């Protein structure tokens with residue numbers, strides 16, 4: 001699968017201000033610092049399309065990128081940043097949830113999970129919110145280069161068993177590393193296949 005064109009379209013502070021087109025949206029969501037910007041840049045093979053390490057605490061925006069003139073990648077604000085006020089956190093949370101519930105072009109949510117760390121309550125909470133609302137979701141485990149290969153399955157099992165307390169079947173998942181492009185072909189192939197079949 002080839003990305004022939006990836007362009008930044010707009011940063012929107014609210015759902016109402018998001019670009020108004022009929023293209024399908026593939027959404028990336030995760031805790032701040034999970035590697036979301038790096039993953040988007042890795043997928044589109046551009047170093048700075050999505051800004052990495054943006055300063056948390058600043059206004060959080062919904063970023064739209066148009067891919068091959070066919071679909072959008074949507075970068076949602078990272079959640080769970082500890083060093084901000086409760087009201088800031090709540091407003092990001094509300095904006096994200098409102099977007100997820102009301103975007104009528106949303107095709108698939110990718111929730112990003114840092115493969116190195118133990119299952120986090122906030123990730124499970126977001127996944128359960130998505131599940132309860134019957135929204136389509138896949139998981140992307142990030143930063144796989146940072147742990148030994150032998151640890152990868154162990155970490156994934158740990159996460160999926162925490163999830164299985166709430167989920168009867170575990171969502172499809174990918175393993176990625178933005179550093180060495182692990183998962184790139186699989187994720188893009190999956191997205192493009194879904195997208196090609198949307199209008200059939």
Ligand code: GDP
Pocket residue numbers: 030031032033034035036037038039051052053054078142143144145146176177178179180
């Ligand atoms: P975001 O806040 O979720 O957008 O996270 P960023 O993409 O800004 O990444 C946070 C930090 O993790 C940065 O220092 C990145 O260089 C680093 N990082 C992100 N993805 C990877 C990865 O796959 N491997 C490694 N080794 N570092 C990563």
